[in-house]
Amino acid sequence: MKLTPPEQPTKKLDQQFSFIITLLKGVGQIMLQESVFTGLLFLAGIFYGSLSMGFAALLAVFIGTITAKILGFNKTETAQGIYGFSPALVGVALLFYFESNLIVWLSVIVGSVLAAIVQHGFSVKKIPVFTFPFIVVTWGLIYVLRNSFGVPAAEFLNSTAVLTPDFAFALRGFGQVIFQGSTFAGAAFFIGVFVCSPIRALYGLAAALIAGILAGLYNAPADGIMQGLFSYNAVLCAIVFAGNKAIDGVWTFIAVALSLVVSFVMNAYNFTPLTFPFVVGTWIVLVLQKSTKGFFLDGKPAINE
Template sequence: MLQNNAWTGVLFLAGIFYDSIIMGAAALLAVITGTLTAKVLKYDEADIDAGLYGFSPTLVGVALTFYFNPVPVVWIAVVVGSVAAAMLQHFFIKRKLPGFTFPFILVTWIVLYLFHHVFAPGAAVDVVGSMPVKDDFTLATHGFGEVIFQGSVIAGIIFFIAVFVNSPIAALYGVCASLLGAFISLECSEPAPDIHMGLFSFNAVLCAIAFSGNKPRDGIWVLFSVVLSVFIDVWMLQMHMAVLTFPFVAASWITLIVQHLLQKAGLKIKE
């Protein structure tokens, strides 16, 4: 979630393990694999220490054990996918491009395509049944939890605290974005169970975190990117696509392009 803080990372890992030991183990295996890949290929040590070669592999590991039962070949896919994600991350870093979580998205899309009709579904099939009573509080927490494929209220709270530890304003923006994502998707007549699961909120949370800041203009960019991400999310789910964090990445890219064009045109949103 774009937080360069070791304690935040510990809490993320704790939240994953709280919901699923298997997904927690996959996260550890993936982050170690991605980091070792970066070290073997002699990528920049500062970037390695900052965790830039670990977060996309971690998401790959959690995603694959979320979508598929953890049979041996899935664990092999976690390792291979983590290596690929780290190398793709380097492609963006080397060119100073904002790749965000796109390496994770691309690798996971490929594996989902290859494995979809071969292996049995994993934890994903049980998520809806584990949802608690619907209310605004759980809507907000699921928005945080689903960023790393976790469905419990406790995991969502842990993830919120994890972000709050490093950036309180980013965490609070994330709560507002989670609720706004639910509201917009409700107005678009999306299924209530999907809304409650946080399927229309977690990309909004990521956008809010990415563009959060202390200035009023930061709030404008948060609002723009969040609304855009939710509409992309709605469209992708209506098309029965594997959404992952692509709405966040696409909305962030568009927002950055708009910012660049405004700056190039000599226009600047007042602080």
């Protein structure tokens, strides 16, 4: 009689750890970092600011990743956390804008599924979509929750933070990428990017400073600048275009400037910007890069001899 050997416990453990690693990478991918340590630091910053947002991020990245597995999305992309970051942002956003209740948590689940599916649609077509799935899904859910269900806004949205003018607003710019306004969260997010890519972290910090200064020159509200609300899109732009060539700095500055313009326009019309200014600025610069390809070589104009 031939006995079937029992499944090895180590194999189950490996699968469980592999799934946890995927979830953490999904959180890290919010700032384009495929790193477990980055994901852990991001979660630490979110939980520091709000337990409900932290649990929403965990639930959302779990749902998004499970959706990718069930629907058979690309296994490599799934393992890299590609289908976790937009859902995670949706989860945090909904608990940022609305009071915690059953309908909001159900919306986190539905939004996470939709964000993963939209992400996959763009991924199949090889379109660099960045956080756009999070944006469209969150806009839709905000509209429905406000107008169809009348869900109350989160209490802290009506509170006003008094901040001393300082350069810590650049760190808060990192924090505001995931709806966190504390300097601690911003520092945690900065370190999270730095451990994975120092140059991207430093580019992000410089871009956050520049964006805040430019916003001040155009008479943006001082409290908004100090909270990092005019810097977080700049952080994401810098992370995308950071590099060790001079031209990388030029592309970064153009993307940052474009994202600021879009932010100003959206704020003027009382439209929730989320990370849309970053996406628009980045898409325009990518088009510019493609159209000028061959003109720039190693950061210098390419001259035909």
